[in-house]
Amino acid sequence: MRHNLIEPGDNEDITKERRGASFSVGKMAAFIYGGEDKLRRRHEILKFVESQEDFQDPIPPEFMSREERVENNARKIVAMTNKIAFIDQSDIFEEGLFFQSLVMGRDFHAMSLHYGMFIPTIQGQADDDQLDYWLPLAVTRGIIGTYAQTELGHGTNISRLETTATYDRETEEFVLHTPSVSATKWWSGGLGKSSNYAIIPAQLIIDGSNKGLHMFIAQLRDLDTHMPLPGITIGDIGPKMGIPGIDNGFLIFNNYRIPRKNMFMRYSKVLSNGEYIAPKHSKLRYGTMVFVRSIMVRDQAMQLAAAVTIAIRYSAIRRQGEWKPGSKEVQILDYRTQQYRILPYLAQSFVFLFAATEVKDLYMRVTKQLSDGITELVQELHILSSGFKSVVTWEVAKGIEQCRLACGGHGYSHASGLPEIYSFAVAGCTYEGENIVMLLQVARFLMKTVKEIRSSNAHLEEIAKYLLSNRKYRSNFRMWQTVKYEDLIEDFEQAARNQIYFTFDYLQQLQKDNLSLEEAWNCASVELCQASRLHIICFMAKSYFSKIAQCTEPEIARILNLIGKLYSLHTISSHCYSFRKADYMSDEQMKNVKCGIYEILGNLRPDAVAIVDSFDFSDRELHSVLGRRDGNVYGAMLEWAKHSELNKTEVLSTFEKFLGPMMESSRSKI
């Protein structure tokens, strides 16, 4: 295992940083990834990916047109899934995602939704006969499917989707139809050009009566020619902020017929005579979303870790400004403002990564319990995964963009990798449940809990028990050096309690002022979101501190401790409004929090490069000229730029056509 990333020919400054580290990078990496075996496995997978010719890009993808990129991705995803046996299928959260990110980079591809939504939905919604038919076809890649839920006019509120599936008793068929422009299916990944099948959530109509949203599977394209079938209009939705390599698509049905057996019937059924049999439980199908959100938290944490790695390595080799006239210029990592921009996000990436493990473990436990018919943790999982997804994606987006800005002009170039990381990650604020909607779902749970507590009728979920604890009136915080984890956790808990109870009372007050419940909820919704955030943040702090308590290496524990304190103090300072609420923290304490942050930054500075080295990113995974392991950035930027499509010729046609004649005509007149 590499304990040390130094190699001959590296940039001098970055080598000096590595030589000065106070801890073993190998040990820290093993702690992050859950042991030396896991780390070794990462290196095996990397080696395998690097050895496969058909996994390689002919040129860096950022120089490709959309068409080239879609084609390159299709080529790679077929090659990758051909060799999927290399990966431990039971560890999709870690091995699977890592393998995919090494081959596909930060983009989606023709089969992203095939694996992420199409197959899981078949598994969850098809009855046994349907499973026997569809699952082998899908799993062996005999068809490519996507999941076409969102419409032009409807996203989050799926009960109002407009697409209809009307049962025709005569022919025993459903007629899928798009009744208006706003009902056009829109956004689904792989729908535009790649998929030949899709799962279609649509309103089930029998004899003019709407039975609500049900799931249908429809063939979209001819298996041999891949042409859209009659009654189907389909295409790509055009360029987006990121993810250029996937064909997000639109789909319009014109009275398109599918057999009765293409409605998934695990829960509801339509018999051939048109009789409708309703499901026993109404909420049995959010498993897929929860799964995707759990994966997202880990992936998002890794994106932030990558951005932080790039920013810190670049800040170590970039020199600018001098403190004494005539002296060597300063590494920009030495500026406190630069540390302040980057290191709190380094801390967040650790906290989020460890929290992701906790969500994953909970997901595994719930899945096991559900197979035994136990549902007690479902609510907790739903709340945590929604809340985490929302808090994490937002902080990750902010953090990546700060890292990008901290790299100055070069951060704006695609050479840095940072614009791609940002546009890829920030989409997570919107998909799989828009963040504000998610936070308000968490808030609904919190307000219900407070109501139960107030009515002394509380049966509390584990994650909400702290709401019952006695109020603490004043924080004990004095100095960052001496503060204990337990004190910090008490601060987080009390700030959350203050915000949550305040919001509950505010809701009550608004109703007393003659607002309806819905109006009051709406008026208080910004505070409700804040209550949810503090609840989640509090959970994350606890989870982090309990995780690092397992660390047995003093040199590693020291760093993890500094990171935990930086995370805590920075979070308190970012939520000053809530932590000073009811004067829980005083002006003096808040000042000590701020000054504490600055001092911790100084303490972490000497190990900053080694800490990000511990994320164990290869140059392949990082895909950033600025973040290269060897620190030899400037020469590599020049080489990178030579790929520019504008550099294919010395003189562009713009000279002959426009600029040349303009200049010549002017000069001839002088």
Add this chain to the structure above:
Amino acid sequence: MRHNLIEPGDNEDITKERRGASFSVGKMAAFIYGGEDKLRRRHEILKFVESQEDFQDPIPPEFMSREERVENNARKIVAMTNKIAFIDQSDIFEEGLFFQSLVMGRDFHAMSLHYGMFIPTIQGQADDDQLDYWLPLAVTRGIIGTYAQTELGHGTNISRLETTATYDRETEEFVLHTPSVSATKWWSGGLGKSSNYAIIPAQLIIDGSNKGLHMFIAQLRDLDTHMPLPGITIGDIGPKMGIPGIDNGFLIFNNYRIPRKNMFMRYSKVLSNGEYIAPKHSKLRYGTMVFVRSIMVRDQAMQLAAAVTIAIRYSAIRRQGEWKPGSKEVQILDYRTQQYRILPYLAQSFVFLFAATEVKDLYMRVTKQLSDGITELVQELHILSSGFKSVVTWEVAKGIEQCRLACGGHGYSHASGLPEIYSFAVAGCTYEGENIVMLLQVARFLMKTVKEIRSSNAHLEEIAKYLLSNRKYRSNFRMWQTVKYEDLIEDFEQAARNQIYFTFDYLQQLQKDNLSLEEAWNCASVELCQASRLHIICFMAKSYFSKIAQCTEPEIARILNLIGKLYSLHTISSHCYSFRKADYMSDEQMKNVKCGIYEILGNLRPDAVAIVDSFDFSDRELHSVLGRRDGNVYGAMLEWAKHSELNKTEVLSTFEKFLGPMMESSRSKI
């Protein structure tokens, strides 16, 4: 003049919003743009631009490759400058920028730096003989020039640029040379492919002695063939986060010779015998930067206004969720969380726009004074333009991105225009002076001022006089309804004073703790930035309230008043740490600030569409499917998507090459 944007066939919801407005959009627009004449002039320019065939794009530029976009921009900039006579040349700040944005959209082009930096630098640095030679050539477009300052390894700290210009007495030439990879000129707009001349800041070396940075003008490409001249390596630097239509370039000199008269000699001179004559004043050349920053503040405010317009119009036609089961879905603009995301930035766009006018006026006054040899306002202009640029670009970037996120999935599509607005505007945080560096320059001025006040030796600039006022210990704030402008301004001033004096004392304390001045400055730098921000924010609030005091129409004044209060309260809440410092604001007051924000949002909601209509954006200028005047978004998105390069054929070659064989082979085995 259009007082009302309603037309037959518009989306019903947006029409209803417009019918319900409490004020005349025409009057508000006239107030924003400085009178009905100015507004009429905007409409004339729009009509002219729309009437010129060669100003039109063949397809929306977001569907073009970089090469197509660069070519389209070159074509348009020639056409545009051919017809520049249509524009009042004395009003470059408003007419000029408006004209350019209508023709060129949100992108730079082959001649951005020719007009923005090349010509102004000639005007500022050339002596009279040089002016006579170069200015006509440049102004008539006989050559295209750029300004090549930044190097791969050096941006902000220009004193350490590495490129050398060594005087050769024998031939009376300067030898321009790039001594290392990091000395490669990098980033200059139009350098890669379009320009045939550039101004080169380089270290002047005479007889081995470095005389510091001086400005040279160098021919880069042959006038007839446009090929790079011997000794010059030049190219495009590759794709960036935004501005795809400009060829930012790199440039390497290999002992490239230029005549002695190609050094600009207005201030320093090199005689033919190599004798060096130093300039009388050392700081006479930042005029260009200040000019560009002043323009930027206005342009950035307009970008934010555009984003807010898109988000509000879309929120008026988008319906999602229901408050009563079975009722019509809710316009998302009715959600308080949505209002909270967007409306504070609506308020900011007004405040920034009015502040931009103030910077512009100051710039004009300073320019006039300087021509009379008076320099008293130079410092004030430098501080204000640096501080404004920094505060405004950062808030604008945050605001645009919030608006984009508030549009959900569709905000991520280039159809919304928002990814382009963001990537265009956010670059402003970095260029023309990185924001943190700018804030620290403002802080240096503030700390110097406090030192003078403490030593009773203060001769204060106008903008700093409030620092002398008596300390106020407690804010008077009670309720948003009754608070007066003067009270809010007192709050801003006191918060700024508290932050500025606290930071000064913190600096002193750090030095007492045995840090050197440089170390102390570095340790306190985050607080120093915050001090600068509050200083600038305070100035902006004053400037806004003094501007709206001129409004004589009660219905307009009512809205401007609400906007001013929303801006103030939202700013206080965002800077909770500083406003609660020294307990200047209490917990109760901060709560009233927050709840006040929510109530003002409700009060502004009914006029939100009319307020953004008052920005008078045409659909051409806005360039957003989501922000269309008529609100008919969904059908237009479908039409827009048809341009996608992936939709040129029904079946991509990916099917035949990769996906088809994979599926067929699997199906044949089942």
